[in-house]
Amino acid sequence: MEAQRSVYRLGFWSAVLASVFSIAYVIGQLAEWFGLMGSGGGPENDSTWYGLVVLLVPSLFLGISFVVMMGCVHRQASADRRIWSQTGLIFATMYGTLICMNYFVQLTLVAPALYRGDVSDNVRPFLFNVFNSFTYSVDLLGYSFMSLSTLFSAFVFMGPGLEKTLRWFLIANGLIMPFIALQTFYHPLIWGASAWAVTLPGATISLAVLFGRKLRGL
Numbered sequence: 001m002e003a004q005r006s007v008y009r010l011g012f013w014s015a016v017l018a019s020v021f022s023i024a025y026v027i028g029q030l031a032e033w034f035g036l037m038g039s040g041g042g043p044e045n046d047s048t049w050y051g052l053v054v055l056l057v058p059s060l061f062l063g064i065s066f067v068v069m070m071g072c073v074h075r076q077a078s079a080d081r082r083i084w085s086q087t088g089l090i091f092a093t094m095y096g097t098l099i100c101m102n103y104f105v106q107l108t109l110v111a112p113a114l115y116r117g118d119v120s121d122n123v124r125p126f127l128f129n130v131f132n133s134f135t136y137s138v139d140l141l142g143y144s145f146m147s148l149s150t151l152f153s154a155f156v157f158m159g160p161g162l163e164k165t166l167r168w169f170l171i172a173n174g175l176i177m178p179f180i181a182l183q184t185f186y187h188p189l190i191w192g193a194s195a196w197a198v199t200l201p202g203a204t205i206s207l208a209v210l211f212g213r214k215l216r217g218l
Helices: 002-033 049-076 079-116 134-156 162-175 177-181 189-193 196-217
Strands: none
Touching (some): 002 196, 049 079, 049 134, 049 196, 134 162
């Protein structure tokens, strides 16, 4: 009983944090696209050094909290559903590893170089150029894995009511994967991928409520 309580408690708080960090990123991204952070606005322009900080600090912590959250989803899944939760956790771990590495490099190497106005040859390969850089492609791969993680994990939650709402948010976040993965080939796909601003927070908020209910029910 105490072990299950720990799973629900950790699941609740990790889902709350994932919700906070995802919403913080969405607010920052809207500010960026409206030209409030010096980039010129719109999705095609690269971020300034402080735009990187505003966008990637919550994104870095989202990566950590999302993986912990999906670990809790796996631990509370029924035995006949654990193949789905385990697959979701595998993809979540792949997502977290890629984006945390990418964002740590951006925040500790690229952003300071942009701040100094000294983008040397050792920094240039890691610049986060939208649609046209190694690091942006890594980012797309990471978030494609997140979508796959939520898609597989959706089949853990087969009940009515809140579980049904959660399931559809998780599936919806999974179905935007092609819009994320193929942006470098067709840039307007970013507008379809922007549905993430609703589907991911919707899923994490629903999970927080679900874990909270389970915790109170013990």
